[in-house]
Amino acid sequence: MTVSRYTADVLLAAELADAADAITADRFRAQDLHVSRKPDRTPVTDADTAVEDAIRGVLAAQRPTDTVAGEERGGSVTAPGRVWVVDPIDGTKNFLRGNPVWATLIALVEDGTPVVGMVSAPLLGRRWWASAGGGAWSRDETGERRLSVSKVPELPDAYLSTTDLGSWTEYHSREAYLALVDACWESRAFGDFWHHCLVAEGTLEIAAEPIVNPWDVAAAQVLVTEAGGRFTDLTGAARFDGGSALSTNGLVHDAALELIRQR
Structure with a gap:
């Protein structure tokens, strides 16, 4: 992994993703999964709230001066300084239907610009991450590799x-x-x-x-x-x-x- 000024934050984001994966993988297809609806009629499960609470707990301990904005517990993504932006389960409808295409999304936004991104999809066996100046990467069962977009021109x-x-x-x-x-x-x-x-x-x-x-x-x-x-x-x-x-x-x-x- 290329070293950047955000390497420590990438490692922390990976720790947050590990904590999230432990919760979501355990609750996926659980018979006692609790589901409710938010005012916009989108579904939310007990796994969503548990993941966000777990992430907030780790950040409170390890980055107490940073702020957090999450889908379930709120917060301002445009706050000054360092803001961790969290979607505990992106693809909740898939999660509910037993479709394994869902992930936890974690970003560090610094003064309005995303500088670290972590995407973890445990049931796909995939993880993607990037940091400003550090490149974009993925990991699956074949190992870790640096990412590059296609060269298709038209x-x-x-x-x-x-x-x-x-x-x-x-x-x-x-x-x-x-x-x-x-x-x-x-x-x-x-x-x-x-x-x-x-x-x-x-x-x-x-x-x-x-x-x-x-x-x-x-x-x-x-x-x-x-x-x-x-x-x-x-x-x-x-x-x-x-x-x-x-x-x-x-x-x-x-x-x-x-x-x-x-x-």
Whole structure:
């Protein structure tokens, strides 16, 4: 792993991910899993809250001067200084349905910029992480490797993913997304954290989402950019808190944005 000024924070993020994995793997497909709904009608489980509480406990002990913003317990992602941004289970609907595609997302945001990202998907046997100046990395059963985005230069050869086609109708433009689909070689809906990780790996060229929360994509921003790609919202602003997300290999970013903006 390349040494950067955030190496100690990456190691701490890995410790946080280990603690989260122990909880989520144990509660996955549990018969007594407790499920409720938040005001926005999204589901939350006892595993979500247990993970966030565990992470907050470790951070309180090891980084008492840092602040925390989490999906379940709140906090400001735009607070000055160092903020740990946590999504305890990204892909809760998958988690509930027994689908193993879910992960804990942990990011360190420094003065508004993500500088460390950790994505841990224990049932996939995968972990991805990155730090500013330290590159992007992944680990699976074959070992650890540095990540790099693809070199596909044009949309007709690009592989595209989103989370849910219906969300484009509600939050942006279904026609805009379908225009992007038509312009690309292939499309799927890998969704949530996974397609951003696949962009960083070079497996996909584009991951586009019309609606996200900051904790959904703070880790993705540093992961994709450290792998050599670009991450913006759908207006083209390089921010994780703009309410939408576009991860690409960089080469097709402007062309994708143009199609999304023109409708």
